[in-house]
Amino acid sequence: SYTYNNGVTESFAGTAPVSTVSVGAAGQERTITHVAAGRITADSTDAVNGSQLYGTNQQIDVLHHDVRHVEKESNRGDARAAALAALHPLQFDPDHKVQVMGGYGHYKGENALALGVGYYPKENLLLTAGTTVSGDLMTNVGVSYKFGENKTLPKISPASYNALEQRVDTLEAQNKKLQETVDMLVQKLNEK
Numbered sequence: 001s002y003t004y005n006n007g008v009t010e011s012f013a014g015t016a017p018v019s020t021v022s023v024g025a026a027g028q029e030r031t032i033t034h035v036a037a038g039r040i041t042a043d044s045t046d047a048v049n050g051s052q053l054y055g056t057n058q059q060i061d062v063l064h065h066d067v068r069h070v071e072k073e074s075n076r077g078d079a080r081a082a083a084l085a086a087l088h089p090l091q092f093d094p095d096h097k098v099q100v101m102g103g104y105g106h107y108k109g110e111n112a113l114a115l116g117v118g119y120y121p122k123e124n125l126l127l128t129a130g131t132t133v134s135g136d137l138m139t140n141v142g143v144s145y146k147f148g149e150n151k152t153l154p155k156i157s158p159a160s161y162n163a164l165e166q167r168v169d170t171l172e173a174q175n176k177k178l179q180e181t182v183d184m185l186v187q188k189l190n191e192k
Helices: 052-086 157-190
Strands: 099-105 110-122 125-132 139-145
Touching: 052 110, 052 139, 099 139
Parallel strands: none
Antiparallel strands: 099 110, 110 125, 125 139
16 A cells, blocks of 8 residues: 555555565666556556556546646636726716726736626615626626615715805895895985
8 A cells, every 4th residue: 555645545556565576686677568557457466567657647648638738727816806896886976877888807816807887776775787808708787775764875986065055145146236236225225
């Protein structure tokens, strides 16, 4: 039996050796040629030849390549997920219910870009969708809904605030003119 570095122990066919066969000596090493392929089974005690070992090595190389490919694709997927996770909608604004978002993700040498859109049909409901735009597509859609009563004052969008500010300025100017007119009329009445 043999115990590997990962702690797994494998048992092998055959018994403990009683002697050793040598076909050479130190400094006079030799090869054994024209060896038939040995049986490869769990209970085989046959010797294997170079072509059998070569075939095994080829399969290990293919497996290694496949593992590296899966690892690289996994890293790409993680970069795509990071790009999608970077898509964050802004707060509700009644004057701008649709918004476009962009995101970038990076993981272990892999990069990805994502685009998304958010839409507020009403203040307490948000619909979102996103997709990667590099490599294989990864997509998402989402819905967010706020429950409960609105016990705070409604939020005013910047555009609405600016419009109200302009309206107040206009009314103040009109009020000033009216006050000047009233003051002038009162002065004329007092002169008589």
